[in-house]
Amino acid sequence: MPATTVILPTEIFSLDRHESYAHERFAYDILRIAVPALRVAHMPDNIVVHLASESSPLGLWTFDVWITPTSGRFSADADFEVHATAASPAIVLGICHHFAEGLFDERRRRHWREHIEEFRQHVIAFGLCLCRAAETCRRSGFEPGLRTFYEGVDLGLGDLQPAMHSFDLVAQFIGNHEVAHAYTRQLNRPADQLGKSDGRACEVLADLVATEWLYNMMVRNTPDTAEYREMRGFKTHSQSILSNAEAVVESQVLMFLTLAISSAIDGDGSVTLDGGSSHPNTFLRYSLQQIQFTTLVLSNQSQHVSEADLAPVDAMWSECLELFMSSGLVSTTDVLASFEQGCWADLARATELVGQLGVKELETAVPILRKLAEEIPETAKRRLRANSAS
Numbered sequence: 001m002p003a004t005t006v007i008l009p010t011e012i013f014s015l016d017r018h019e020s021y022a023h024e025r026f027a028y029d030i031l032r033i034a035v036p037a038l039r040v041a042h043m044p045d046n047i048v049v050h051l052a053s054e055s056s057p058l059g060l061w062t063f064d065v066w067i068t069p070t071s072g073r074f075s076a077d078a079d080f081e082v083h084a085t086a087a088s089p090a091i092v093l094g095i096c097h098h099f100a101e102g103l104f105d106e107r108r109r110r111h112w113r114e115h116i117e118e119f120r121q122h123v124i125a126f127g128l129c130l131c132r133a134a135e136t137c138r139r140s141g142f143e144p145g146l147r148t149f150y151e152g153v154d155l156g157l158g159d160l161q162p163a164m165h166s167f168d169l170v171a172q173f174i175g176n177h178e179v180a181h182a183y184t185r186q187l188n189r190p191a192d193q194l195g196k197s198d199g200r201a202c203e204v205l206a207d208l209v210a211t212e213w214l215y216n217m218m219v220r221n222t223p224d225t226a227e228y229r230e231m232r233g234f235k236t237h238s239q240s241i242l243s244n245a246e247a248v249v250e251s252q253v254l255m256f257l258t259l260a261i262s263s264a265i266d267g268d269g270s271v272t273l274d275g276g277s278s279h280p281n282t283f284l285r286y287s288l289q290q291i292q293f294t295t296l297v298l299s300n301q302s303q304h305v306s307e308a309d310l311a312p313v314d315a316m317w318s319e320c321l322e323l324f325m326s327s328g329l330v331s332t333t334d335v336l337a338s339f340e341q342g343c344w345a346d347l348a349r350a351t352e353l354v355g356q357l358g359v360k361e362l363e364t365a366v367p368i369l370r371k372l373a374e375e376i377p378e379t380a381k382r383r384l385r386a387n388s389a390s
Helices: 010-014 017-040 088-103 106-114 116-140 142-152 157-183 199-220 226-232 237-266 282-300 307-326 332-337 341-357 360-389
Strands: 005-007 048-053 065-069 080-085
Touching (some): 010 142, 017 048, 017 080, 080 088, 080 157, 088 106, 088 116, 088 142, 088 157, 088 237, 088 307, 106 307, 116 307, 199 341, 226 237, 237 282, 237 307, 282 307, 282 332, 341 360
Parallel strands (some): 048 080
């Protein structure tokens, strides 16, 4: 009988309940999509989720998640392992707890926009929590480091519930992304069969598949039942659909923030959106995820959601981006760099891989994606420069 395996840091079971919850839930969120997705693809589903990995070259107190064949070899029937550094689930939960409430409350967000220094100090406070946790981890071990982090961000048992919905969606996207690498059979062949320069394009492909899966789970499969609406406090199915769509867009903002902050953790302490040789620009990745998701919603849920319904969501993201750039969290230069033609070449190559790897979910999206790769860079760059000048 096939079985999944979850490997957790033993230290978390010496901590309080809320201090171990992120790791347990992170594993569940990955497996929730991994098992059915691999079954659909007729691939082995006895996947391993290893959340105590120390093999990352970046160190223990970093954010890093990756997937490999279990045997370490490429083959048509390989099993898979999803790895994460021990701190990764905690870092995601900390970001959701520290930032989500303020970013997604219109009044709080407006206050931060009018008082940029307060938001800047909010960001700095989170960075200091990470630094203290990392130092404690190096000096005394992972358990004290984890406790130091949760105490620093002031996360207690009563704070779990408000943060967990955002956490689940971010964790599910991360899991979706890693499993998508296996699902699209990128891991069943040597890298040279895809081409040496295809690494970033494969990351784009995994993002797009992961976004489609998140749409299916959160929007397309929204229960149209009185019980569900009563539980959520809605009167109509359309309200349920719109609320779930808004939650996904908010989680995309948090995913962007997670990748931005993790670049500082893993580097010299400064945030960069440059993905280097292996990953696309972070702003490009976010933009594609948002475009794909809103296109799926408006194309398939037009009887429930209109462009006008999503206008407040678009405004929220614009205001968040303004906050991130005005506070110095991300640089305008990095954002503009995402629209260089070379970055969008990753998308163009990803559309070619859709056919080569037989990714049926994205076949109908290829014409739209090709058009984006050709037309958006210059248009978006002009708009961003105009906004920066004003």
